[in-house]
Amino acid sequence: MIVDRRDTWEEVRAAFRWRLPDRYNIAEHVCERHVASTRPALICPDPAGGDPREWSFRELSRLSNRLANALAAAGVGRGDRVAVLLGQGVETGLAHLAAYKLGAVALPLFTLFGAEALEHRLLDSGAKALITDTEGRDKTAALDLPELSLTVAEDFWDLLERGSDRFETAATGPDDPALLMYTSGTTGPPKGALHGHRVLPGHLPGVALPHEFFPQPGDLFWTPADWAWAGGLLDVLLPAWAAGVPVLVERPGKFDPEEAFATLARYRVRNAFLPPTALKMMRQVSEARRPSGLDLRSVGSGGESVGEELLAWGREVFGLTINEFYGQTECNLVLGNCAGLFPVRPGWLGRAIPGHEVAVLDGNGRELPPGETGEIAVRSPDPVMFLGYWRNEEATAAKFVGDWLLTGDLGVRDDDGTFRFVGREDDVISSAGYRIGPGEIEECLMGHKAVAMAAAVGVPDPVRGEIVKAFVVLREGETPSGDLEAALRAHVRERLSAHEYPRAVAFVDALPMTATGKIRRRDLRQREREKASLPAN
Numbered sequence: 001m002i003v004d005r006r007d008t009w010e011e012v013r014a015a016f017r018w019r020l021p022d023r024y025n026i027a028e029h030v031c032e033r034h035v036a037s038t039r040p041a042l043i044c045p046d047p048a049g050g051d052p053r054e055w056s057f058r059e060l061s062r063l064s065n066r067l068a069n070a071l072a073a074a075g076v077g078r079g080d081r082v083a084v085l086l087g088q089g090v091e092t093g094l095a096h097l098a099a100y101k102l103g104a105v106a107l108p109l110f111t112l113f114g115a116e117a118l119e120h121r122l123l124d125s126g127a128k129a130l131i132t133d134t135e136g137r138d139k140t141a142a143l144d145l146p147e148l149s150l151t152v153a154e155d156f157w158d159l160l161e162r163g164s165d166r167f168e169t170a171a172t173g174p175d176d177p178a179l180l181m182y183t184s185g186t187t188g189p190p191k192g193a194l195h196g197h198r199v200l201p202g203h204l205p206g207v208a209l210p211h212e213f214f215p216q217p218g219d220l221f222w223t224p225a226d227w228a229w230a231g232g233l234l235d236v237l238l239p240a241w242a243a244g245v246p247v248l249v250e251r252p253g254k255f256d257p258e259e260a261f262a263t264l265a266r267y268r269v270r271n272a273f274l275p276p277t278a279l280k281m282m283r284q285v286s287e288a289r290r291p292s293g294l295d296l297r298s299v300g301s302g303g304e305s306v307g308e309e310l311l312a313w314g315r316e317v318f319g320l321t322i323n324e325f326y327g328q329t330e331c332n333l334v335l336g337n338c339a340g341l342f343p344v345r346p347g348w349l350g351r352a353i354p355g356h357e358v359a360v361l362d363g364n365g366r367e368l369p370p371g372e373t374g375e376i377a378v379r380s381p382d383p384v385m386f387l388g389y390w391r392n393e394e395a396t397a398a399k400f401v402g403d404w405l406l407t408g409d410l411g412v413r414d415d416d417g418t419f420r421f422v423g424r425e426d427d428v429i430s431s432a433g434y435r436i437g438p439g440e441i442e443e444c445l446m447g448h449k450a451v452a453m454a455a456a457v458g459v460p461d462p463v464r465g466e467i468v469k470a471f472v473v474l475r476e477g478e479t480p481s482g483d484l485e486a487a488l489r490a491h492v493r494e495r496l497s498a499h500e501y502p503r504a505v506a507f508v509d510a511l512p513m514t515a516t517g518k519i520r521r522r523d524l525r526q527r528e529r530e531k532a533s534l535p536a537n
Helices: 009-015 026-030 057-073 090-102 115-125 134-140 156-161 199-208 230-242 257-266 276-283 307-317 393-398 438-446 482-495 521-531
Strands: 040-044 053-056 081-085 105-109 129-131 150-152 177-182 192-196 271-273 298-301 323-328 331-336 348-352 358-361 373-379 404-413 418-424 429-431 434-436 451-461 465-474 504-507
Touching (some): 026 090, 026 199, 026 230, 040 090, 057 090, 057 156, 081 090, 081 115, 081 134, 090 105, 090 230, 105 115, 115 134, 115 192, 199 230, 230 271, 257 276, 276 307, 276 451, 323 348, 331 373, 358 404, 373 418, 418 438, 438 451, 438 465, 438 482, 465 482, 465 521, 482 504
Parallel strands (some): 081 105, 081 129, 105 177, 129 150, 271 298, 298 323, 465 504
Antiparallel strands (some): 040 053, 177 192, 323 331, 348 418, 373 404, 404 418, 429 434, 451 465
16 A cells, blocks of 8 residues: 655545555565565575675575465465464465465464463464474474474475476455464463454555655665564565565564664664563663664664654654654554654554544543543554454454554643553553552653663552552663662652652562563563462452
């Protein structure tokens, strides 16, 4: 979906229309129509420091045809789930393309998942094929997976050699299943969000605007986010390929903020998706250890609040405004900022991306006026919206009230249509009759020179019901002390409100994080409730 450049956000929204053809396949959109391109599709750095390996769209087309033929010969067909347990790399891209060409359903799996997490997803999905590597094969070898009939690991490239490089892509439509992505499971077992092929065009406006009318000549996209998650796959890899823009592959291993700076400079990256956690870690790299020569044109971020401190730091270091955006696995990239069209306000998620209708609802499903806090919701139908939870009609029905998909996130909308994230419904702190969102407190703490990262949760209190407790990771060279604790409490009280400041502060070495870099506040709450001998919620 093309987003035409206009002078104002209102003009962009007015000019936009969804145009989904009756026949549509992700693989045709992101690969087949670019086979004549002279630009590479993937740039894979050499771990030994040599020249990177560039893969053309033509190579990806032929190799994915070979893989599709090999999978078909093994009995994998339309509607079957093809699990992909691999990090960033050409094999991952080929596995997705082959699955879409077959009319199968790609099931991305995170390489850091343990056996229990993998077993749940592979069993629940009924995956028929697994494409992985030696490590992934070893993790899954002992699992009881009766429907899994094919595992491709060390023999990946040998298998491709035996297949024809001609394959007729399945005649799929926008609503045909293409992708099964499991939620993080913070409220019960992870559920599989099933998406149709339409999920890719549904994402394109939400990529184009936070990346300042992407694509532009010379663009080159990179993210440290794993392609097993929506942030890596649907916010970067597939939209970039749809635009014919090359994607730089992230080297495997733990995220290194200094190496991230080096990557941005060495390859002259133009567009980056950097989750807030990555930005916070990069912020701790001193100016002396940061390379010169950054050539970024756009940086998008989402998943946690960016906040005023990171925005200011991004303008200073990157020379641009980080555009925050919002969505979730079931319905992604529906809100976003675009600094080229309107001022970006710290702590605000942006406006409804063209093609999406977003509102704030009360507990009865009624739309609230500007300024009132309620649940962020998205009106269906919407191309980016999931088809439903895999084999779970009850959970799917509970996700909706009327035509509105409920996100479970609390927010408020301003008069100009800009949304602010208040917090997850289960993250909201109830103290002395006040409902307090943790995000604003965390952002305020991040503004203190001693703080590297922070999380705020509600902990039991006999008088107030709950009080705010902050968990703080200090910057290098800072030392915990009673004086610093008092200074942090005063910092929040003076800048926010007397009812929001943390009445307790704990200094910690690290915060519990999800695999996608979001703070697991639930773990912190549970830890505190166990200390107080109260049942966790």
